Amino acid sequence: MTNKDSRVAYFCMEYGLDTSMKTYAGGLGILAGDYLKGAKDHGYPMVGIGIKWKQGYTDQRIDENGKPYDSYHNYEYDFLEDTGVTVDVTIRKQNITCKVWKVEQFGNVPLYLLDTDVPGNPESWITGQLYGWFGEERIAQEMVLGIAGVRALRKLGHDIDVYHFNEGHALFAGFELMREKMGQGLDFYEAWRQTREETVFTTHTPIVEGNESHPIEKLLYMGAANGLTVEQLVEIGGAPFNMTVGALRLSRMSNAVAELHGETANKMWAHVDNRSEIIPITNCIHRPTWVDEKMLDLQESGGDLWSRHLENKRALIDFIEERNGVRLKEDKLIIGFSRRAAPYKRSDFIFTDESIIGPLLESGDVQIVFSGKAHPLDDTGKGIVSSLVKMATKYPHAVVFLENYDMTIGAMLTRGSDVWLNNPRRPKEASGTSGMKAAMNGVLNLSTLDGWWPEACEHGENGWQFGDGFESEDVEALDKNDLDALYRILQEDVLPTFYDNRDKWVQMMSRSIASTRDRFAVKRMLEDYYDKLYAKN
Ligand SMILES: *Cc1c(COP(=O)(O)O)cnc(C)c1O
Secondary structure, eight states: OOGGGOOEEEEOSOOOSOTTOOOOOSHHHHHHHHHHHHHHHTTOOEEEEEEOOSSBSOEEEEOTTSOEEEEOOOOOOTTOEEEEEEEEEEETTEEEEEEEEEEOTTSOSOEEEEEOOOTTOTTGGGGSBTTOSOHHHHHHHHHIIIIIHHHHHHHHTOOOSEEEEESGGGTHHHHHHHHHHHHTTOOHHHHHHHHHHTEEEEOOOOSGGGSOEEOHHHHHHHTTTTTOOHHHHHHHHTTTEEHHHHHHHHOSEEEESSHHHHHHHHHHTTTOOSOOEEEEOOOOBOHHHHSOHHHHHHHHHTOOHHHHHHHHHHHHHHHHHHHHSOOOOTTSEEEEEEOOOOGGGOTTGGGSOHHHHHHHHHHTSEEEEEEOOOOTTOHHHHHHHHHHHHHHHHSTTTEEEESSOOHHHHHHHHHHOSEEEEOOOTTOOOOOSHHHHHHHTTOEEEEOSOTTHHHHOOBTTTEEEOSTTOOOSOHHHHHHHHHHHHHHHIIIIIHHHHHHOHHHHHHHHHHHHHHHTTTTBHHHHHHHIIIIIISOO
8 A cells, every 4th residue: 555545634623714614723734624614625534523613713803892702602513414414422431422424625635524403412512613612522522523523434334544642632542542442342451552553643722721621530420531541541541640741752753843843742752752753844834725826836837926916915905904904004014913812922012111112103114913812711812912902092003903803814814914924932932834824925924033034034035033032041032032033133134124125035935835835735745744744664
């Protein structure tokens, strides 16, 4: 069997396939959606397993006092195909029926979505809100994804060679694979060994708290142990049971999502024995979804990139005017920034010293467009959103906050901005794919050397880095280093090039596209996953 024939079942809690399909929260889902589309484009025999979220992730809007608030709505989709298949899973000793839907609508390989919202189910809410509620609910959702997911594959008649857990959320699929084998008479260790042979795992977050863990008693109470004993659970995931540790031990091979993240993840999990090796495979994007084909063509043929960029910029300006009633200036620099509001991402970083940034906003030489949600339970993140909104109120003609970040906003901003700002505290950003979207659209990255950017950055040629890759446990020192560098590069490089050297700017746009278009297109990622992660050597 050649490698490309490996039949892969890809498990993920969220999928961002289309802006109309509210089954994603952020980067993890966007990556998963892009991956399934790439698999379809390039002919890989893959299927996706996920959840049909009734309410999806939060709709987060801004109230009249500038504070974000959350609301949830029931979504109905007419593009879901009923497979006629249902599977059962026992949660809290109750039988829960999961209906299996299929989505193939968006140029993707088949994606099967599990849904507990069926008549007669005692707990139909399980597939209600993505990343909502509390620990027990999360476990229930993960049982649906993992345990019911494997059962769905069996009933649908898919033979699978590789089970790919995209994030630790899918780990209970491993317990189900073990249960099947133990049911056939294998002992625990042999079942574990064989499960490992067919399982791979992708870890995403270098933030310790982002790696979920659950008390062992809770796993037992919920029924997630799936027949395993306390000792066996502890042997796999420790106590409390860490989902990432468990997935590292249940898989044959693991990967991190950028080179730097590979180093970080290996340090982070160095203390875990009996785990799979973590190799780096850098994320990519699905070009047809995110990149203006015309920019790619013009770059190749040496055509007029600037005029086309201005069309995209105008489309963004119109979009902002429609949404927020503010009309930004076409001949002035637009900096785009959209990501989840989390402290390490430092969304409001550029406002730190208003004596420097204030005059640039007043004069209109710098215009900044923000978007991004905070997790509904994250008050710190919500405070960050509020501070951005406050700046938009203070500088109404230069600062914009677009509420309710989604794929539509993501696409508009990564096409129509001039500069894509990214300032996480290194090395906290695993990869970041919005910068890839921007780069391929000729939007120049201005970023700390974190995530994917150290691999792509040609400083002053295809974008800029600032901060020189400085790392420190001393957050104040790190912030000071990066802030000074950001202001220096902005004032000494970005602004002079934009306003006084358009030729150089366009040259950089061209280099930005040329240096990223293939290296960070999903075809490369698929090849890497098949060669390095799925192949058995
Ligand atoms: C691209 C995208 C992301 C992921 O980008 P990051 O750089 O990881 O923040 C998240 N959300 C949306 C809506 C996107 O379009």
